[in-house]
Amino acid sequence: MNDEDIDLFDFPCEFSLKVMGKSADDFEVLIVKIVRRHCQDLGAVTTRSSKGGKYMSVTVAITAQSRIQLDALYTELSGHERVVMVL
Secondary structure (H helix, E strand, C coil): CCHHHCCCCCCCEEEEEEEEEECCCCHHHHHHHHHHHHCCCEEEEEEEECCCCCEEEEEEEEEECCHHHHHHHHHHHHHCCCEEEEC
């Protein structure tokens, strides 16, 4: 049995992504645009600035349909030049 045979989630399921990057007026719009390419069922979107204001996080609630969908979403988000971290 390998990692691909084990799924920790029962799909579809509610899932929250937290994406961090340098603070900018359009960062939230950018993240939502990327997430919408992979998932039509968006829930709440919240933003938060770091204490010093240099960074911000965008948390997006989605209804995840599959592991393949989540992997593709994480790959695109983490590969974007403006994204520092995805949790």
